[in-house]
Amino acid sequence: MAKQAHYTVLGLYGKLEVVANAVDPIREKFAVKDGDIQLLTSAALPENAIVEDHRPYPIVYFVWVLGIVGFFLAIILAGGTGWIMNLNVGGKPPFSWAPTGIITYEFTLLFSVIGTVVGLLYFTGLPDWTDRAYDRDISDGALGLLLKVANVHDQEEAAKMMSQSGAYKIVKGENNF
Amino acid sequence: MKIFNADKQNDYKWAMVIDLDRCDGCGACVIGCQTENNVPTVGQDDVATGRSMHWIRIERYIEGEYPNVKVRFLPMMCQHCEAAPCESVCPVYATYHNDEGLNVQVYNRCIGTRFCGNNCPYSVRFFNWWDPSFDEATRNQLNPDVSVRERGIMEKCSFCMQRIRRGKDHAKDEGRPVKDGDIQPACAQTCPTGAITFGNINDHESKVHEMVHGKRAYRLFEEKGTHPSVYYLKGGAENVF
Amino acid sequence: MSSETATGHETHSHTHGGGHHHSPEELKSLTELEGLRDSARNKAKADYGDANIYLSEKDFNDDSLRPMFETKPGYFLFVIALASVMAVGVAAFVRQMVVGMGVTGLHQPVFWGAYIATFVFWVGLSHSGTIVSSILRLTMANWRRPILRGAEAMTAFSLMVAGLFPMIHVGRQWRVYYMFPLPNQRELWPNFKSPLMWDMMAISIYLTGSLTFLYIGLLPDIATARDRAISNGNWRAGYLRLLALGWRGGNYDWAVYNKASLFLAVIILCIAPSVHTIVSWDFAMTMTPGWHTTIFGPYFVVGAINSGVAGVILLMIIIRSIFKLQHIIRDLHIDCLGQLQLVIALIWLYFYFCEFNVTWYSHKPEEMAVWDWQWERFPLQLIAMVGGTALAVGLLGFKKIRRNMKAMVAITILINIGMYCERYLIVVPVLSHRDNPYKWTDYWASPTELSIILMSFCFFALLYAVFIKVFPIITMADVKEGVVISGDVRLGKHAVRVQVKE
Known part of the structure; x- marks a missing residue:
């Protein structure tokens, strides 16, 4: 353009x-x-x-995509660490749902934040100095x-x-x- | 007594039995442990503030009012819990459970968050508040088999890991499994009354196995569900004083 | 373009440089923007005893940007004083790192002490900033507008300060990076099963999120400040130009921007409570009596908002009185925040009731050991902890008190003293009288700990003071939006302020 x-x-x-x-x-x-x-x-x-x-600005797609990326990244990171570093800590199972779920929640939201910002910058064409x-x-x-x-x-x-x-x-x- | 993870059979699962009837509170085990494991001496002031560094300590409990007092002794060290609360809270895997039922501490990995110490109901984890210091007399007698710990990290009873290693090495050289009595931690070796017995609980012929299944055996804070590997044999009513 | 500084308050005519076709009438209506009128009247009344001076958007910009562009010598004295106190704390920390953790008052089994209590305090304080800001954004509460920035900045800075404490507190500060999942040759990874790891993740994510929230909220205001700095040839123009990202404020930009702000508000609202819940799990996930309780998650979150709202009120009162912004952050705003504080304080008292009542009634020996010790050793702190909030509940119901700034300062400080005591009482007595009675002890914070804690307060003040000088502290775009979309509707003898929003 x-x-x-x-x-x-x-x-x-x-x-x-x-x-x-x-x-x-x-x-x-x-x-x-x-x-x-x-x-x-x-x-x-x-x-x-x-x-x-009337141009659309579907930031929500960026939020979704990056949110899903964050979701799986966290499962790989938190759950995968348990599998690879298979050490017995206090009798907890190698893949433990509770901690994986917590990390997944946080990562999903982090990546949604990033998605929102990327969407904002994409649609507004910023930064443009x-x-x-x-x-x-x-x-x-x-x-x-x-x-x-x-x-x-x-x-x-x-x-x-x-x-x-x-x-x-x-x-x-x-x-x- | 039900043994945690009994289905996961390994050749070795180390356990300790302490007969409270035999303990007279002399404190020899404390000295034995200190010498064997290069435990630093912290000095009077730090002991007074609660920073004593004794991997094994004799807890004294006094019952009754003077003059009718009874003193009871309880040797306390890391209980090597099967479901150890200290392990899962460490953010850096500095403490974990090995195949032989030992709760091991990885000194190099520890960053000193002290979370493990907070989650240990027995209060048997010790933090190096200062650089380790040793008395002039003992400085040249440090045990070369045990590393001296840096300031800022946690340490605790290891069931004399180095002796277990050596015992297993000897047994391997002779092409046989470890026999009962091959391995003795420093505290058990030093105890003049023979109150401390150490052995492989998975060996059904061993002394500890027999004692653990006796009527007097119990474990500390059983209700916490930590499944300690240290068993106590209940003391009788009589006492030293 | 440069002659505009000459216009005084009485003559609200200003020349938009180079304008040819400008009819004075239009510009006059621009200067009479609705809504700012009341505040301008109040200000004029206060300053000149004249109620007929209207505040134009330019005047509003001037007033909002004054804290940023005009610096009095007292400011430098304040910064130097803060830095000197901080230097003591930094020295204490360096000594602690070189000599060992022994310089603290910690010992077995009180492995966590004042540092962690202060950490929880700062994380708690950080909570209301973004929570209040996003709730108010989402509910479109009109009174939110000028205070958002101050609240969001409070969140970001108290989190930064909080983040220092775990690093100060660990035994080997130089190995703290073991907690980060950094790829390394030995393939060593952190233990994600540890609550401390969740805590580390949650806090860094919350910090990232709230800094983003703060920055996105700042974007249009940075552009305004940029224009002002360029016009005045101010040195700030450089970084403001960079950070404004070339923002122009086109209608499509605004639509996208508002949508993004909405998303961010929702996401932050999901992150914030999870963070303090996870902080509470550092305690609740252990098996230590007095810590191991299911109430801790919501208990911490509500406590956090309680101290945080008090923090926002206190900061707002300080800012508006130092920078003479009473016509922008008006009594009305403090009043509304006071009402919010009242609600939160009531919920908080309810939590106290639940916690005390359950512990007392079930009378479990190991928990009663902690309870008895608390009452024996820390009676004053207990009184402060419950009393601060109870006093707030008793007083904040009165409009006269909510609009009395001295009373509000006293109340909010008392609430936060109580909240600090509460955090201290969570960490310390539980550890000093835990399961094994042979190891029951007492704990006193050492001078090292005290000076580092004092440093944290100075560091927060310093961050805030610097922020005020480099970014606009008033949420200008939001205030202007509120002006644009509101108007008066006549109802009989009264004019009622209404607000339009799709």
Whole structure:
């Protein structure tokens, strides 16, 4: 996605209602796909409240897969140690369910944590330290409407539309969506 | 008496019988053990704080009010439990049970969590609080068969493991199994009244086997289900004082 | 962009540098974000006697980031003082390692003493942080918002401190790695049947989990702090830029982020109680009378939350008074935490009742030996242990007390003194009067142990103090979210605050 040359426009708005009204005309005008328009905010808004985005984010698969990996890893580690180091400790059996179960529980959860983080990074595309379209006003409460377009003409036009719809600042960029 | 894991028959399963009627509390076994096993001397102060290092100790119990007192002695050492509570709690396998019913301590593996000591109801595991120290007189008499333990690790009665090894080696050289009486731990050897008997309980002809199946035999804290390998023969009512 | 620092409190106009099309009206509404208004009013009342000053999001950022960016000389004095006390503890530890464990007061059969009691105390303290944080996240309790960070950081740091103790306590500290399943030439592996091994696993996993939880929670706030640091040319910009991972806060990012936070909250909520249960099994899985009891798992978990919530309250009060954040961490938050504390303290008293009642009634000789010894040797500690929580139950029912910070500080400190005593009474009397009466002894912690325990408290304070200077201590994104999704609904003569959430 990043390989193809593209242009970006970032319009900074002050008020939620204003940006809410600005979004739909812009989407219609440039036939924007989900994900090519983003609202950058400093706090989470209810999903699809301003900018609709129906791309799925099934983090749960990462959690499941890594959780299962952790589950079997723990059984191999805790149960397998018992088999290989077959020493009689207090008359306990070589493979003992209680300790294996405990270690398995912990490992499953550990790997689920890892799965969640991997899923988060995968879907958000983080970490990305490149100079992406952004404005530091956003963390102070400004609402940044970020649009990805194909050419300079569209970029100019989108910038104009944003200004007219009440953006107090426009930042234009290239290949930095 | 039911013997734990009796179905798992090994040639040897070491056990000890202590006849409480014969024990007069002289403490020779303690000295014998200390000399044989390079047990460090910790000094008065540490003994006073409860850090005495005696793999075998004579516990004294005083019954009654003065002047009608009775003193009873109980030699106490590692009981080599078959279901040893100390073994399963060690996180690094520093203590485990070998095929001959011995609870063995791997000094090099021990990291000194002291969990085993906490789970031993008999309090017979000893921790090296300091670097081992020996009296000037005994420093050149250390037993070369036994390693001197580093500070920071656990140690305890080994049933004189080195003597068991030697006894088995001799028997092997002569191409025969170990006979009853071939092996004697230091405490049994030193005991002037012959209160301590050591032997192979799987050998049905052995003295320990006979004594264990007598009427006076009992084990300490039997209700804990630890199945010790040390058996005591009940003492009578009479006593030394 | 750099002229914004000049704006005073009275004039809440600020220039978003380079903005051409900006109409003052819109920006004004931005500055009047709902919900922050009340707090801003209170603050303004307190500071200037004027209730008509509104707090903008930028002002809120300023206030929340002030503990991080502005440092007074007193801070350095505090850090130096902590470090000096710690140096004593470190020296004591080095001496213990070089000379031997004999420098402690431990002896046979009290093989575990003050170190392990302190270890359990710190693990316990770590519990409420993530548990409270994830329960409040999952139940969407609105008052959770500003305090999450402080609670989560408390968890992470008290766990780090707790993790030191098993390593300080073992006989051969330089061989501690034998407990880790590290591949080695001799194929020696740890014994997974040992409760200590479960403990090691659980604590390291909990530490990993709670650090992740803390960091993921921090991510948007790191981005905010990053922007601020870049704008001000602050040295923090470097690591903040790195740790913010390029976070921009797009709506899709937020959706993914919220989902991930939800998962993490659930998973952490599964890990945390298991950790203290496993710590309790270090004791309960033995056959030592007084330790071997089935109640220990839940008993430890509830005790942990009891001391942990008290810890959170205490920390929050300290932070808000030192950094003047009373308009962000408001009396309301302390009040709600106080209510939570009341519930937990009641459950905790119930556990005491169960434990004492059962032991006393069945009157087993080996347990009564421990019981009698406890009452004979540690009567004050027993009174502190039950009294601290009982006092809390008696007092926390009153709103006036829950909103009186001095009273809350006293109550939470008393609860935690009681909880420390409780841990001490679990470890020490049981071992000193256990099965074999020939070996009954007494135990006194040595100066070495005391200085290392003191070091642990200083270490915790130091970690927390450093954290405040490098990361935002207020959960800014959560507070802002709460503002965005709430509004007033008019009901007759009253305006009622409501919150929207799908």
